[in-house]
Each structure stands twice: as structure tokens, then as C-alpha cells.
Amino acid sequence: MITTADVLRYTAFSTDPEGGNPAGVVLDASGLDDAAMLAVAAEVGYSESAFLTAPPQGFDASGQAFTARYFSPKAEVPFCGHATVATAVALAERTGPGDFVFVTPVGPVPVTVASVGGVLIATLTSVEPHIEETAGEDLREALAALDWTAEDLDPALPPRIAFAGARHLVLAAATRARLADLQYDFARLEALMHRLDLTTVQLVWRESDSVFHVRDPFPVGGVVEDPATGAAAAAFGAYARELGLVPGESELTLHQGVDMGRPGVLTVTLREGDPRVRVSGSGARIPELG
Incomplete structure (x- = not known):
């Protein structure tokens, strides 16, 4: 055993x-x-x-x-x-x-x-991804659980549910400060995520054409926030391509975990003619305690 x-x-x-x-x-x-x-x-x-x-x-x-x-x-x-x-x-x-x-x-x-x-x-x-529209009442409930307003959203990156192996609600913050201030109603967001079958909510801020900062609340998993989320990165790559935010042949850099004190870097690669998304990163053994 x-x-x-x-x-x-x-x-x-x-x-x-x-x-x-x-x-x-x-x-x-x-x-x-x-x-x-x-x-x-x-x-x-x-x-x-x-x-x-x-x-x-x-x-x-x-x-x-x-x-x-x-x-x-x-x-x-x-x-x-x-x-x-x-x-x-x-x-x-x-x-x-x-x-x-x-x-x-x-x-x-x-x-x-x-x-x-x-x-x-x-x-x-990834497996083949797909993107879904977000119902207005679901978006309003997500914003309420996050204590965000509609004005906190970046209109250039519209809310969507994205899938590349797991479902994630993508919400884009208008400012880096909004992304950094993450205090949410755990039970309320968890209930919405169960209803929509979401794995995380991916909160995004766009720094440049190909560089993004992301955070992923994960109450359905029993933790407040996921420090680096490869499945959400794949879903986000599909989202960005589907909405024409990046070229079909792209390499994106996602910074995650910075606000938690666990910085990580995820590389998302999109290839023309292949709907799947590639996510790359390093890894390290965590030493045993004691």
C-alpha cells in the first residue's frame, strides 16, 4: 500500500x-x-x-x-x-x-x-480545444463572487469559457493592480464553478502582444489559488487564437504565481493548421522535509 x-x-x-x-x-x-x-x-x-x-x-x-x-x-x-x-x-x-x-x-x-x-x-x-460564450447571468455571478465590477474587465479580451482538457472561465483584468488584488467569496465562486463544470477561473492581464500575467482561483479543488495552471494555459492559448488576439502561429509567455510568492513561467505555443495547444515548462524535485 x-x-x-x-x-x-x-x-x-x-x-x-x-x-x-x-x-x-x-x-x-x-x-x-x-x-x-x-x-x-x-x-x-x-x-x-x-x-x-x-x-x-x-x-x-x-x-x-x-x-x-x-x-x-x-x-x-x-x-x-x-x-x-x-x-x-x-x-x-x-x-x-x-x-x-x-x-x-x-x-x-x-x-x-x-x-x-x-x-x-x-x-x-493538449486535446483539441473549444471555446464557448459566457451567459450574462453567469458572468454577473462570477464578478460578484470575485468582488469585481464590469469596469474591472478589459473589453479587448471578452469573457469566454475555454476548454483544452478542462473547462476554465477566462476573465481579463483591465489593470495589473486589479489582478493583484484577489480576495473572493470562496463558497460562492465554488458553487458557480460546480454548476458550470469549471476547473479554475483564469484571470488574465495582458502586458504586451505575447506576454500575459494570470491567476487561477481553484475553490473546487479545495485550494484558494493554483500557482501555475498548465491546463488553463492551454485553454487560454485556444481562447487567444479563437478570438484573433494573437496570430495562428504564436509563442506566448504566461507569468503565474508571482502574487503568491511562487513565480512560474508557462510557454504556450500555437501552430498554424493544428488546433491543439502546446504548453511547456521546466520542473524541479522538491526536497524531502527533515
Whole structure:
């Protein structure tokens, strides 16, 4: 039986163990059922933990393939980008850089790990994304839960629900100061997110054509804020392309975690002719306590 002492701990989207977003990583979860995985994730206490088992029977992949599941302290989530990056880095440290495939609840997610200047960089390729309009009453409820007004929004980046493995409500702040001041009604936002089947709310401020600052409230996962959110970054890349905010062939830089004291950098790559979104970042092992 696996205990939390057997769980690897890695941060994603930073080379500093005190930056980025920490994830629990279980490279062999074959002895765990759903309840046990949830219990481990709850005890670890990170926003998500990843659990690998053998791929589905007959699954054909050019690289190493695994079934991947993701649990927050409160529930299973369909896909988690930062835990995917953390897990891929952990695997590459043991088997070397290369190609992996994570068979997730939303579909296969290819991940490539390369050594760049001696640093392992993992790049995941999302499932095919889509974007939805946001109903007026849902937007008003989100703003009320966040204690934002309509004037706090950037009209150049309209609210949308974006999906690239998980659903995220994208709201753009008109100013960096508005983004920095995050104090919200946890229970009210959680209730709205459950109703809309959202994983996070992605709050965005645009610094330049290709540089964005983001924050992700995550009450449905049992935490106030996610420090670096790969799934939301993928969804945001699809959102930005769909709305014509960036060219179809683009590389975007997302800064997240700065206001939490856990800075991380997520690179989002869009390719002409491929609807999928690529999200890249580094990772680092978190030293054991004691």
C-alpha cells in the first residue's frame, strides 16, 4: 500500500522548488483504487497529484505510454497540466529525455521532454480545444463572487469559457493592480464553478502582444489559488487564437504565481493548421522535509 511517504514531490513551471506549482507524483499507482488515490492527494495537500498505471490494453504509442489520473484534495479532475509536466520531468530524470503519452480521462496527451542547456523542459500537447460564450447571468455571478465590477474587465479580451482538457472561465483584468488584488467569496465562486463544470477561473492581464500575467482561483479543488495552471494555459492559448488576439502561429509567455510568492513561467505555443495547444515548462524535485 502506497503512503504519502512514497509520493514524489515536484514543482512545475520553475527550476526553483519554491516556485511554480507543486504536484504529487506516483509513478506506479497500480495498487491504488479511486478512494486511495483521493486519500493520498488529500494528505499530500497540493492542488493536484498525478497517478500513473499501465496504458489501456492494446494502446499503441510511439513513446512510453501510461494511464494518467489526477486528483485534487477534494475530487478527481479530468486533466491537470502542471502535474503532467511534473510527472514527465520525474520520468525523464529516471529514463532520460524523450517522448511519452499520458492516456488521460479526456484523451491521449503526448508529452516530450528535452534537455535544454542542462534543464529538462516538458512540452505537453493538449486535446483539441473549444471555446464557448459566457451567459450574462453567469458572468454577473462570477464578478460578484470575485468582488469585481464590469469596469474591472478589459473589453479587448471578452469573457469566454475555454476548454483544452478542462473547462476554465477566462476573465481579463483591465489593470495589473486589479489582478493583484484577489480576495473572493470562496463558497460562492465554488458553487458557480460546480454548476458550470469549471476547473479554475483564469484571470488574465495582458502586458504586451505575447506576454500575459494570470491567476487561477481553484475553490473546487479545495485550494484558494493554483500557482501555475498548465491546463488553463492551454485553454487560454485556444481562447487567444479563437478570438484573433494573437496570430495562428504564436509563442506566448504566461507569468503565474508571482502574487503568491511562487513565480512560474508557462510557454504556450500555437501552430498554424493544428488546433491543439502546446504548453511547456521546466520542473524541479522538491526536497524531502527533515
